[in-house]
Amino acid sequence: MAPVLILLGPPGAGKGTQARMLEEDFGLIQLSTGDLLRAAVTAGTPAGRQAKAVMEAGALVSDDIVLAILKDRMIQPDVAKGIILDGFPRTAGQAAALDLLLAETGQKITAAISLEVDDAAMVGRVSGRHTCAACGEGYHDEFKRPAKAGVCDKCGGTEFKRRADDNAETVRGRLSAYHAQTAPLIAYYDSKGVLERINAMGPIADIRTALGQIVAGIAA
Ligand code: AP5
Numbered sequence: 508m509a510p511v512l513i514l515l516g517p518p519g520a521g522k523g524t525q526a527r528m529l530e531e532d533f534g535l536i537q538l539s540t541g542d543l544l545r546a547a548v549t550a551g552t553p554a555g556r557q558a559k560a561v562m563e564a565g566a567l568v569s570d571d572i573v574l575a576i577l578k579d580r581m582i583q584p585d586v587a588k589g590i591i592l593d594g595f596p597r598t599a600g601q602a603a604a605l606d607l608l609l610a611e612t613g614q615k616i617t618a619a620i621s622l623e624v625d626d627a628a629m630v631g632r633v634s635g636r637h638t639c640a641a642c643g644e645g646y647h648d649e650f651k652r653p654a655k656a657g658v659c660d661k662c663g664g665t666e667f668k669r670r671a672d673d674n675a676e677t678v679r680g681r682l683s684a685y686h687a688q689t690a691p692l693i694a695y696y697d698s699k700g701v702l703e704r705i706n707a708m709g710p711i712a713d714i715r716t717a718l719g720q721i722v723a724g725i726a727a
Pocket residue numbers: 516517518519520521522523524525540541542544561562563565566567568569573593594595596597601632633635636637645646647648650651672681707708709710711714
Protein backbone atom coordinates (compact mmCIF):
# COMPACT_ATOMS: atom_id res chain seq x y z
CA MET A 508 0.00 0.00 0.00
CA ALA A 509 1.38 3.45 -0.91
CA PRO A 510 2.40 5.50 2.14
CA VAL A 511 0.12 8.26 3.43
CA LEU A 512 2.16 10.60 5.64
CA ILE A 513 0.87 13.63 7.53
CA LEU A 514 3.23 16.42 8.60
CA LEU A 515 1.87 18.29 11.62
CA GLY A 516 3.36 21.48 13.01
CA PRO A 517 2.78 25.22 13.40
CA PRO A 518 3.63 27.83 10.75
CA GLY A 519 7.39 27.79 10.21
CA ALA A 520 7.90 24.29 11.64
CA GLY A 521 9.38 23.20 8.30
CA LYS A 522 6.49 21.16 6.89
CA GLY A 523 6.91 22.47 3.35
CA THR A 524 10.72 22.35 3.46
CA GLN A 525 10.80 18.76 4.65
CA ALA A 526 7.89 17.61 2.44
CA ARG A 527 9.82 18.70 -0.66
CA MET A 528 12.87 16.81 0.59
CA LEU A 529 10.78 13.68 1.22
CA GLU A 530 9.55 13.98 -2.37
CA GLU A 531 13.17 13.92 -3.55
CA ASP A 532 14.30 11.18 -1.16
CA PHE A 533 11.34 8.79 -1.42
CA GLY A 534 9.49 9.68 -4.65
CA LEU A 535 6.37 10.65 -2.71
CA ILE A 536 4.00 13.46 -3.70
CA GLN A 537 3.62 16.58 -1.53
CA LEU A 538 0.01 17.74 -1.13
CA SER A 539 0.01 21.17 0.51
CA THR A 540 -3.43 22.63 1.11
CA GLY A 541 -1.77 26.03 1.58
CA ASP A 542 -0.24 25.77 -1.93
CA LEU A 543 -3.53 24.52 -3.41
CA LEU A 544 -5.43 27.41 -1.80
CA ARG A 545 -2.86 29.99 -2.96
CA ALA A 546 -3.17 28.61 -6.50
CA ALA A 547 -6.97 28.98 -6.27
CA VAL A 548 -6.56 32.58 -5.03
CA THR A 549 -4.19 33.39 -7.92
CA ALA A 550 -6.53 31.77 -10.44
CA GLY A 551 -9.48 33.72 -8.99
CA THR A 552 -11.73 30.65 -8.68
CA PRO A 553 -14.88 30.96 -6.50
CA ALA A 554 -13.10 28.99 -3.72
CA GLY A 555 -10.02 31.17 -4.06
CA ARG A 556 -12.09 34.36 -3.80
CA GLN A 557 -13.67 33.10 -0.57
CA ALA A 558 -10.36 31.93 0.88
CA LYS A 559 -8.28 35.07 0.14
CA ALA A 560 -9.35 37.32 3.02
CA VAL A 561 -9.40 34.44 5.50
CA MET A 562 -5.81 33.49 4.63
CA GLU A 563 -4.62 37.09 4.79
CA ALA A 564 -6.11 37.32 8.29
CA GLY A 565 -4.25 34.18 9.40
CA ALA A 566 -7.45 32.23 10.13
CA LEU A 567 -8.45 28.82 8.82
CA VAL A 568 -10.40 28.45 5.57
CA SER A 569 -13.67 26.50 5.95
CA ASP A 570 -13.47 22.71 5.95
CA ASP A 571 -15.86 22.53 2.96
CA ILE A 572 -13.57 24.59 0.71
CA VAL A 573 -10.38 22.83 1.82
CA LEU A 574 -11.88 19.36 1.41
CA ALA A 575 -13.21 20.13 -2.06
CA ILE A 576 -9.78 21.36 -3.19
CA LEU A 577 -7.96 18.41 -1.64
CA LYS A 578 -10.35 15.83 -3.11
CA ASP A 579 -9.83 17.32 -6.59
CA ARG A 580 -6.08 16.90 -6.14
CA MET A 581 -6.32 13.38 -4.72
CA ILE A 582 -7.94 12.02 -7.86
CA GLN A 583 -4.84 12.85 -9.94
CA PRO A 584 -2.94 9.67 -10.91
CA ASP A 585 0.43 10.71 -9.40
CA VAL A 586 -0.87 10.32 -5.83
CA ALA A 587 -0.65 6.55 -6.32
CA LYS A 588 3.09 6.92 -5.55
CA GLY A 589 2.20 7.82 -1.95
CA ILE A 590 1.54 11.21 -0.41
CA ILE A 591 2.82 13.65 2.17
CA LEU A 592 -0.01 15.80 3.49
CA ASP A 593 1.46 19.22 4.36
CA GLY A 594 -0.90 21.49 6.30
CA PHE A 595 -3.81 19.05 6.24
CA PRO A 596 -5.72 18.01 8.28
CA ARG A 597 -5.98 21.08 10.50
CA THR A 598 -9.28 20.51 12.31
CA ALA A 599 -11.06 17.53 13.86
CA GLY A 600 -13.57 17.70 11.00
CA GLN A 601 -10.82 17.51 8.38
CA ALA A 602 -9.20 14.55 10.21
CA ALA A 603 -12.52 12.66 10.24
CA ALA A 604 -13.10 13.46 6.56
CA LEU A 605 -9.61 12.20 5.69
CA ASP A 606 -10.25 8.92 7.52
CA LEU A 607 -13.42 8.44 5.43
CA LEU A 608 -11.75 9.41 2.17
CA LEU A 609 -8.90 6.95 2.71
CA ALA A 610 -11.27 4.17 3.82
CA GLU A 611 -13.25 4.59 0.56
CA THR A 612 -10.08 3.82 -1.42
CA GLY A 613 -8.76 1.07 0.88
CA GLN A 614 -5.96 3.25 2.24
CA LYS A 615 -4.95 4.29 5.73
CA ILE A 616 -2.58 6.70 7.41
CA THR A 617 0.96 5.34 7.58
CA ALA A 618 2.21 7.97 10.03
CA ALA A 619 1.39 11.43 11.36
CA ILE A 620 4.70 13.13 12.13
CA SER A 621 4.63 16.06 14.52
CA LEU A 622 7.43 18.58 13.92
CA GLU A 623 8.01 19.93 17.42
CA VAL A 624 9.32 23.50 17.65
CA ASP A 625 9.39 26.54 19.94
CA ASP A 626 6.75 29.09 18.93
CA ALA A 627 9.11 31.96 19.75
CA ALA A 628 11.42 31.05 16.85
CA MET A 629 8.62 30.68 14.28
CA VAL A 630 7.96 34.36 13.62
CA GLY A 631 11.59 34.82 12.52
CA ARG A 632 11.51 31.67 10.39
CA VAL A 633 8.34 32.66 8.57
CA SER A 634 9.15 36.32 8.05
CA GLY A 635 12.53 35.44 6.48
CA ARG A 636 11.00 33.01 4.02
CA HIS A 637 10.94 33.49 0.23
CA THR A 638 10.51 31.15 -2.71
CA CYS A 639 11.74 30.96 -6.28
CA ALA A 640 9.02 32.46 -8.47
CA ALA A 641 9.79 29.95 -11.25
CA CYS A 642 9.99 26.57 -9.45
CA GLY A 643 8.76 27.24 -5.90
CA GLU A 644 11.98 26.14 -4.16
CA GLY A 645 11.96 27.57 -0.64
CA TYR A 646 14.66 29.76 0.93
CA HIS A 647 15.26 31.79 4.07
CA ASP A 648 17.16 35.09 4.47
CA GLU A 649 19.33 33.57 7.20
CA PHE A 650 18.89 29.79 7.39
CA LYS A 651 18.71 28.69 3.74
CA ARG A 652 20.28 31.01 1.19
CA PRO A 653 20.92 30.02 -2.42
CA ALA A 654 24.55 29.00 -3.07
CA LYS A 655 24.86 31.98 -5.46
CA ALA A 656 23.08 35.09 -4.17
CA GLY A 657 19.93 35.87 -6.15
CA VAL A 658 19.97 32.62 -8.19
CA CYS A 659 17.79 29.61 -7.41
CA ASP A 660 19.89 26.48 -6.73
CA LYS A 661 17.29 24.26 -8.31
CA CYS A 662 16.28 25.98 -11.57
CA GLY A 663 18.54 29.03 -11.98
CA GLY A 664 15.57 31.42 -11.63
CA THR A 665 16.38 34.94 -10.49
CA GLU A 666 12.99 36.12 -9.24
CA PHE A 667 11.83 35.38 -5.71
CA LYS A 668 8.52 36.07 -3.98
CA ARG A 669 7.20 36.39 -0.43
CA ARG A 670 3.78 35.35 0.84
CA ALA A 671 1.16 37.97 1.72
CA ASP A 672 0.51 36.26 5.10
CA ASP A 673 4.17 36.12 6.16
CA ASN A 674 4.22 39.16 8.42
CA ALA A 675 4.71 39.06 12.20
CA GLU A 676 1.12 39.98 13.10
CA THR A 677 -0.48 37.39 10.82
CA VAL A 678 2.00 34.71 11.91
CA ARG A 679 0.91 35.23 15.53
CA GLY A 680 -2.73 34.71 14.42
CA ARG A 681 -1.73 31.56 12.52
CA LEU A 682 0.08 30.24 15.61
CA SER A 683 -3.08 30.82 17.69
CA ALA A 684 -5.21 29.00 15.11
CA TYR A 685 -2.72 26.12 15.16
CA HIS A 686 -2.84 25.71 18.95
CA ALA A 687 -6.63 26.06 19.15
CA GLN A 688 -7.66 23.88 16.22
CA THR A 689 -4.76 21.75 14.95
CA ALA A 690 -2.56 20.80 17.94
CA PRO A 691 -5.37 18.59 19.37
CA LEU A 692 -4.84 16.30 16.35
CA ILE A 693 -1.51 15.21 17.87
CA ALA A 694 -3.45 13.36 20.61
CA TYR A 695 -5.93 12.07 18.00
CA TYR A 696 -3.18 10.41 15.94
CA ASP A 697 -1.41 9.20 19.09
CA SER A 698 -4.63 7.40 20.09
CA LYS A 699 -4.68 5.74 16.66
CA GLY A 700 -1.09 4.49 17.15
CA VAL A 701 0.36 6.32 14.12
CA LEU A 702 2.02 9.33 15.78
CA GLU A 703 5.75 10.04 15.47
CA ARG A 704 7.38 13.09 17.07
CA ILE A 705 10.52 14.80 15.85
CA ASN A 706 12.49 17.69 17.33
CA ALA A 707 12.43 20.21 14.46
CA MET A 708 14.55 22.96 16.06
CA GLY A 709 17.89 21.82 14.63
CA PRO A 710 19.46 22.43 11.20
CA ILE A 711 17.33 21.56 8.14
CA ALA A 712 19.74 18.79 7.04
CA ASP A 713 19.63 17.08 10.47
CA ILE A 714 15.84 17.07 10.45
CA ARG A 715 15.85 15.66 6.92
CA THR A 716 18.04 12.78 8.14
CA ALA A 717 15.89 12.09 11.21
CA LEU A 718 12.69 12.23 9.19
CA GLY A 719 14.18 10.01 6.50
CA GLN A 720 15.01 7.37 9.10
CA ILE A 721 11.42 7.37 10.34
CA VAL A 722 9.95 7.21 6.84
CA ALA A 723 12.37 4.51 5.66
CA GLY A 724 11.36 2.42 8.67
CA ILE A 725 7.62 2.73 8.23
CA ALA A 726 7.39 2.82 4.43
CA ALA A 727 9.59 -0.27 4.01
P1 AP5 B 1 0.14 26.95 4.88
O1 AP5 B 1 0.63 27.34 3.54
O2 AP5 B 1 -0.10 25.52 5.18
O3 AP5 B 1 1.08 27.62 5.96
P2 AP5 B 1 1.45 27.21 7.47
O4 AP5 B 1 0.89 25.96 8.01
O5 AP5 B 1 1.18 28.44 8.24
O6 AP5 B 1 2.86 26.76 7.36
P3 AP5 B 1 4.02 27.49 6.68
O7 AP5 B 1 4.00 27.25 5.19
O8 AP5 B 1 4.09 28.93 7.12
O9 AP5 B 1 5.24 26.78 7.39
P4 AP5 B 1 6.00 25.44 7.09
O10 AP5 B 1 5.86 24.56 8.29
O11 AP5 B 1 5.63 24.83 5.78
O12 AP5 B 1 7.46 26.02 7.07
P5 AP5 B 1 8.51 26.12 5.89
O13 AP5 B 1 9.02 24.76 5.55
O14 AP5 B 1 8.01 26.97 4.76
O15 AP5 B 1 -1.25 27.69 5.18
C1 AP5 B 1 -1.42 29.07 4.90
C2 AP5 B 1 -2.87 29.45 5.14
O16 AP5 B 1 -3.73 28.69 4.25
C3 AP5 B 1 -3.41 29.14 6.55
O17 AP5 B 1 -3.11 30.19 7.46
C4 AP5 B 1 -4.91 28.99 6.27
O18 AP5 B 1 -5.53 30.23 6.12
C5 AP5 B 1 -4.92 28.29 4.91
N1 AP5 B 1 -4.93 26.82 5.01
C6 AP5 B 1 -3.98 25.96 4.54
N2 AP5 B 1 -4.32 24.69 4.79
C7 AP5 B 1 -5.52 24.74 5.43
C8 AP5 B 1 -6.37 23.75 5.97
N3 AP5 B 1 -6.07 22.44 5.90
N4 AP5 B 1 -7.52 24.16 6.58
C9 AP5 B 1 -7.85 25.46 6.65
N5 AP5 B 1 -7.08 26.46 6.17
C10 AP5 B 1 -5.91 26.10 5.56
O19 AP5 B 1 9.68 26.89 6.67
C11 AP5 B 1 9.54 28.26 7.01
C12 AP5 B 1 10.88 28.98 6.81
O20 AP5 B 1 11.81 28.49 7.76
C13 AP5 B 1 11.51 28.74 5.42
O21 AP5 B 1 12.11 29.92 4.97
C14 AP5 B 1 12.56 27.64 5.67
O22 AP5 B 1 13.67 27.79 4.78
C15 AP5 B 1 12.95 27.90 7.10
N6 AP5 B 1 13.24 26.67 7.83
C16 AP5 B 1 12.60 25.47 7.72
N7 AP5 B 1 13.12 24.57 8.59
C17 AP5 B 1 14.09 25.24 9.27
C18 AP5 B 1 15.00 24.85 10.29
N8 AP5 B 1 15.03 23.61 10.79
N9 AP5 B 1 15.86 25.80 10.77
C19 AP5 B 1 15.85 27.07 10.26
N10 AP5 B 1 15.02 27.48 9.28
C20 AP5 B 1 14.15 26.58 8.78
